[in-house]
Amino acid sequence: MATVLVIDDERGVREGLCRAIASAGHKTLPAGGLTEAREAIAREAPGCIVLDVRLKDGDGIAFLAELRAKLAPDVPVIMATAYGDSERTIAAMKGGAFDYVTKPFDLPALLATVERAVRQRELAKAVPQSPLAGAAPSPEGSLIGTSxxxxxxxxxxxxxxxxxxxxxxxxxxxxxxxxxxxxxxxxxxxxxxxxxxxxxxxxxxxxxxxxxxxxxxxxxxxxxxxxxxxxxxxxxxxxxxxxxxxxxxxxxxxxxxxxxxxxxxxxxxxxxxxxxxxxxxxxxxxxxxxxxxxxxxxxxxxxxxxxxxxLPPLRARRSDIPQLVAHALASSPAKAVSEEAMALLQAYAWPGNVRELVHVVQRAAVMCGAEVIDVGDLAPALRAPQTTIEVGAPGDGPGEPYASMPLRDATALLEKRMIELALAKSGGNRAEAARTLGIARPQLYTKMDEHGIAGRKE
Ligand SMILES: Nc1ncnc2c1ncn2[C@@H]1O[C@H](COP(=O)(O)OP(=O)(O)OP(=O)(O)O)[C@@H](O)[C@H]1O
Ligand SMILES: [Mg+2]
CATH class of the missing domain: 3.40.50.300 (P-loop containing nucleotide triphosphate hydrolases)
Known part of the structure; x- marks a missing residue:
């Protein structure tokens, strides 16, 4: 449950929105204008804001800038724009809005957006500070990787x-x-x-x-x-x-x-x-x-x-992926990646290697417009469960990581990869991953420790 501030100067609209959001289990704070909204923010620290673009006592886009700059920098703001108002929509997204919805409202879609925003905010709070966060960003063009x-x-x-x-x-x-x-x-x-x-x-x-x-x-x-x-x-x-x-x-x-x-x-x-x-x-x-x-x-x-x-292909050095992601995000609005999204990024095959990874992460950062990139912000190809495992024929064709390895290493790598895939597919749920893999849960934990796979706490 979150507290959602709804700012709209039309009473009917405001009340309708509040009713719908309240029915989804959230507390609502109605505000008829910007003055009222400022007071509500100071009093109640909302977890999500729905903001109309055209208001009688001010401009929603300008207020969005004020929110992002000082009033509530971490709170996701959903803008409500009139249908077809593309200029304003672009301005809203550029101004750091979490998302926008068009009027007249499609209530289920609006509620889904509110849920995403609320979840996003929780993720932003839960993501541990990356060990790299405080470190000086690597200079442009420097090579990353400690695998x-x-x-x-x-x-x-x-x-x-x-x-x-x-x-x-x-x-x-x-x-x-x-x-x-x-x-x-x-x-x-x-x-x-x-x-x-x-x-x-x-x-x-x-x-x-x-x-x-x-x-x-x-x-x-x-x-x-x-x-x-x-x-x-x-x-x-x-x-x-x-x-x-x-x-x-x-x-x-x-x-x-x-x-x-x-x-x-x-x-x-x-x-x-x-x-x-x-x-x-x-x-x-x-x-x-x-x-x-x-x-x-x-x-x-x-x-x-x-x-x-x-140079090894990226899929043969997956432990470098979190660092590369942090590097790709250094100059972008999003600052982190949720654990589930990271699991997908680590499980993907990356045929285009680091170039593709940088591109995917930067694109997701721009599109999500929030602090934390989540699963839904990633391209469908990454979200699709990756059920096939590329093992390849013996030989040493380019990009074949297993063929030139001793059997023990290749088996270990394959095992690690299958566990990562199962976890990514189950969204981090270990019980489900263990079932997919056909092993007992304690055995999965032991293997995750062995391979240094971090998992979501349950
Ligand atoms: N280890 C790394 N650390 C940081 N960035 C990297 C790393 N490897 C590649 N990149 C980034 O990925 C992109 C592609 O790198 P680069 O142009 O050197 O690839 P390439 O191997 O020459 O590819 P191609 O064969 O397609 O020319 C660049 O933007 C580069 O900055
Ligand atoms: Mg090149």
Missing amino acids: AAMLAVWKVIGRAASSDVPVLITGETGTGKELVARAIHAHSSRAREPFVAVNLSALPETLIEAELFGHEKGAFTGAVARRPGRVELAAGGTLLLDEIGDLDLTLQTRLLRVLQDGRYERVGGTEVLTSRARVIAATHKPVRPGQADARLREDLYYRLAVIEVE
């Missing part, structure tokens, strides 16, 4: 930063390959020199050569002046050859020569230039010799992969 898999990555970054040899970064899309390349550069002795990235898949084949090595005036139609290539621009810094798996074979040969002795010519030129840049290459395609459909010439692969960084 065993990421610790291994930190080590290789450190090693790569202290040397000058080429580095090959592999990993599925969205796993942070570009961030890793930047981190290596930033920690290397070349940090003050340029970092130049060239996306080899985004350029038409015919332009890649000119883009990489530059061209002389008149080298081809349209080459009206000499232009330096990315290799030249990188000077004594770092050159990131992104999406190297998409480079065609002729250009791979050309690149190999440059990597061997650093020498190259601009397109249409005869002057021999020498590159001092440190080369880092990245790709999400298979490139290792012997891998099915490998995209790189074997000799080029060995030239590039003097140090190889293989």
Whole structure:
């Protein structure tokens, strides 16, 4: 039960709303205008506010700003706007309204919104302060992750930063390959020199050569002046050859020569230039010799992969998800995620990896317009029970986390994943999760402890 403040200057509307909300078991406080509303807030500290946009003694949107700024910053406010008033609706949502309902009221929908708002407020009170909340936000573009898999990555970054040899970064899309390349550069002795990235898949084949090595005036139609290539621009810094798996074979040969002795010519030129840049290459395609459909010439692969960084897919390092979520929320209106929503985020397969996670969380934060992101704010794909478990065939295709593991580790990981899924599906209810898994409840508790799975207290 909560105390709901209903602000509307039309008596009939006000009374009707109060009756409906009271019938759902809440205490109601009617207010006919803003002065009355201010008094009621000071007296009763409501847990939810329903606010009309057009009032006789003031403007609801302006009052919303006052509520958010000082009168009741933590109280969810549901705005009531006239149907079709889209400008005001947008203004209300931008102003931090929890939700809006349109007049004439659809009472069941309004009551459902009130319930959500009340629950949201309880969640906001119950969510423990994240251990990260007080900490300084990680700087833009910094890498996050403390899982065993990421610790291994930190080590290789450190090693790569202290040397000058080429580095090959592999990993599925969205796993942070570009961030890793930047981190290596930033920690290397070349940090003050340029970092130049060239996306080899985004350029038409015919332009890649000119883009990489530059061209002389008149080298081809349209080459009206000499232009330096990315290799030249990188000077004594770092050159990131992104999406190297998409480079065609002729250009791979050309690149190999440059990597061997650093020498190259601009397109249409005869002057021999020498590159001092440190080369880092990245790709999400298979490139290792012997891998099915490998995209790189074997000799080029060995030239590039003097140090190889293989970024784990997000589903193989789920313990990093809460930290990544906190990072994604650092500059957003929502500040936390409910336990149930977090369980779903941790159970999802994340084919788009960190990029997808950041996108999903930031979108939910914008759409929910409240302090705490709840299950209902997540896209349907995440909410759908995930009943299939991706195990894959033996081999080491990209993103197959089990195949390259000892059987014991793979079994443990599978067990952990199934428990997480069952808990997510049951909304955190352990008795139900134990039933789904076909084990006794005490056994589930033991296994949750073993795997470090936090669960909702019952
Ligand atoms: N470990 C991480 N910590 C924080 N943010 C990350 C991390 N990994 C990835 N990101 C974020 O995810 C997004 C995608 O990262 P990035 O562009 O480096 O991926 P990628 O591996 O190069 O993907 P693609 O193969 O699609 O180019 C970026 O916004 C990046 O900031
Ligand atoms: Mg990339």
